[in-house]
Amino acid sequence: MTLLLASASPARLDTLRAAGFDPSVRVSAVDEDQVLAAAGPLAPADAVLLLARAKAEAVAREVTGVVVLGCDSMLELDGTVYGKPADAAEAVAWWRTMRGRSGVLHTGHWLVDTRPATVGCLSQKAPDGQRSPAGTGRQATIGATASAVVHFADLTDAEIDAYVATGEPLRVAGAFTIDGRGGPFVERIDGDPHTVVGVSLPLLRRLLASLGVTLPELWSASG
Numbered sequence: 001m002t003l004l005l006a007s008a009s010p011a012r013l014d015t016l017r018a019a020g021f022d023p024s025v026r027v028s029a030v031d032e033d034q035v036l037a038a039a040g041p042l043a044p045a046d047a048v049l050l051l052a053r054a055k056a057e058a059v060a061r062e063v064t065g066v067v068v069l070g071c072d073s074m075l076e077l078d079g080t081v082y083g084k085p086a087d088a089a090e091a092v093a094w095w096r097t098m099r100g101r102s103g104v105l106h107t108g109h110w111l112v113d114t115r116p117a118t119v120g121c122l123s124q125k126a127p128d129g130q131r132s133p134a135g136t137g138r139q140a141t142i143g144a145t146a147s148a149v150v151h152f153a154d155l156t157d158a159e160i161d162a163y164v165a166t167g168e169p170l171r172v173a174g175a176f177t178i179d180g181r182g183g184p185f186v187e188r189i190d191g192d193p194h195t196v197v198g199v200s201l202p203l204l205r206r207l208l209a210s211l212g213v214t215l216p217e218l219w220s221a222s223g
Contacts, residue, residue, distance in 0.1 A: 001115075001217045006059040006070040011172070011179055012198040019201050020219045028058040028070070044076040045145045048108030053143055060112035067213060070110040073198050075150070075174030077103035082174045091164045091175040098176075100154035105174060105196045109203055110143035113211045142210050146200035148191030152176075155185055173198075 003023040005013060016023050035054045036047060049072075056070025075082040077098060085091035155163075168182060169175035176182040178189070178196050186196075194201045205215060 001213065002066040003218055004059065004063060004066045004068045006055040006068055007198075009071070009198050011177065012071055014179070015194060015197050015199050015201070020215070022218075023069070024066070026059050026063070028055040030054045030058050032072075044074050044081050044104075045106045045108075045147060047081070048072045048074050048106045049110065049143055049145045050108070052108035052110040053141075056110040056112045056143075057141070060114050064114045065116060066114055067208070067211065068112045068114060069199075069204070070112075071107060071199050073105060073107040073173040075103050075105050075176075077101065084173055085170055085175045088164050088170065091169040092160055094175045095155060095160040095164065095169070096157070098152045098174075099160070100152060102149055102151045103174070104147050105150050106145055106147045107195045107198055107200060108143065108145045109200065109207060111141065111207050111211060113140040113213075140211050142207055144203060144207060146192060146195040146203045148189050148193065148195040150174075150176075150186055150196060151188040151190075153185045153187050159185070 003016070003021055005016065005023040005025045006028050007013075007025070008027045013023065013025060030051070032051055035051060036042070039050055042050065051072035052070040054070070055072065056068045059070070060068045082094055085094060163169060163181060163185065164175075166181055168177060168180050176185065178186050178193060189196055192200045192202055208215070208218075
C-alpha cells in the first residue's frame with residue numbers, strides 16, 4: 001500500500017520518512033487564495049482543514065490505488081493568521097510581533113482512499129471529535145486539524161535579521177521552523193511537536209485507522 005503526499009513540504013516528507021513511511025509525492029495545483037476566498041470567513045483551524053482537503057482531493061482525482069494525504073498549516077496569534085510571508089520584510093515584521101509571545105500552530109490533515117476496493121463514502125466524526133465535511137462520492141475520505149501552542153523566545157533585532165537572511169522563514173507557515181535554524185528560537189511547545197513541523201503523526205495514525213489502514217501496512221510498503 002502506498003501513501004501519497006499531496007504537499008511540496010520537505011519537512012513533512014522528512015517527518016514521514018523518519019517515522020517509517022516511504023510516501024510518494026505529487027504536488028497539487030490548488031490555488032489556496034481562491035479556495036479560501038470562495039469559502040468566505042473561516043476560523044484558522046477550519047481554513048487549514050479546507051486547504052488540506054482541497055489539495056488531497058485534487059491529487060486523488062489523478063490517481064488510484066493509493067491513500068492520499070493533504071496538509072496545510074497556519075500560525076494564529078492574537079486573532080491574526082500567518083501563512084508564508086510574502087518577502088523578507090514581512091518575515092522580519094512578523095518576528096518582531098511574535099518574539100516573546102505565544103501562538104497556536106494549526107495543521108489540517110485530509111485523507112482520501114483511492115483504492116479500488118473502497119465501497120461507498122466515508123464521512124464521519126474525526127478522531128479529535130471534529131466533524132469532517134462531506135465525502136467525495138465513491139472514495140473514503142476523512143480529515144481533522146491538530147493544533148499546538150508555540151512559545152517564542154524573545155529574539156533581538158539582530159537575531160531576527162540574521163534568521164530571515166537565511167531564507168528559511170520565507171518557506172514556512174508562520175515564518176519559523178523547529179526542525180531547522182529556527183529551533184533555538186522556540187522556547188516550548190504545548191502539544192504534538194510534529195504538528196508544528198507540518199504533519200501530526202499521532203493524528204495521522206488515528207485517521208488512517210478510521211480508513212481501516214494500519215501503520216505496519218505502510219511500513220511494509222516502504223520496505
